[in-house]
Amino acid sequence: MNIDIREETKAIEEQVEAIVEKILVNQDKFKISTFHLSELPESNNWENHPNIDPIFKRHVEKLDTYKKDCLYWFSCEDAEKATILNNALNQYRTKYSGRNDYRVVPTSNQYNSDTNIIYVGVRRGSTAKNPKCTNIIGRINQHLGYYKQRKTQGLQLLHWAKYLDIDVTLHVVHFNDELGSLLYVIEKAIAKELVPHCGRH
Incomplete structure (x- = not known):
């Protein structure tokens, strides 16, 4: 029996497109919280x-x-605020990179300036080593800056952004099932649409 890869690939692409469209249309439903x-x-x-x-x-x-598996993104109220936040991140990267106290932060997407999205990411499901802390909250804690390991990449907001007069909104899509490698395909497709200021996709 032969498998037509082109047909299978097209079917997967159509499935991903449908998921991405549903996420984009319902963005407000995935809002977890806005915090200063x-x-x-x-x-x-x-x-x-x-x-x-x-x-x-x-x-x-x-x-x-x-x-279960999650897709998430951080945003600001508008592109201007997101640019201010990203500029501060770039300044942190330039000033502290190479120092012993430097915390690894995402790379900048210098051409993505007309967007209010800061970062898009995914997290696989299941519980972390601490049963009281799910994988997604553990990852969000890293982005907020609460993790001992400096070399684990994340936004690290606590360490360079706490002084900024900016509100940040966290959105999280929680999938019903484990998606495997399809999760990363969805992440790339969402990032292509949301064009975040930082993070490579």
Whole structure:
């Protein structure tokens, strides 16, 4: 029996297109929360995280129920605010790269300037090593800047953006099933549409 790869590829592409269209049309339904950067809690010696902080946890506690594969993105209210945030990220990268206290941040997409989207990413499902912390909240904590390992790439907002007068919105799409490698295909397709300021796709 022969398999027509072109037909199979076309079927997958059509499936991905349908998923991407559904996500884009329903973006507001995937909004988890909007928070001001100054709200990010302090965390001396990493004893505090956004999902356990008494005040901030309301922004992300919904993610404790997300056990399957997730697609997520961070946005600002408009392209101007997103550009300010991205410029600050670029300044951090330039100033601290190579230093012992540098935290790895995503690369910049210098041509994606007319967008309010900062970053698009995915996280595979299942629970993390800590059963009280799902994989997606663990990843979001990294982006917010609450992770000991400096070399784990993320936005690291706590370390360079807390002083900015900007609101950031987190969107998360929680899929019903494990998508395998298709998750990364969907991520690329969404990133192509949302054109984030940083992160390679």
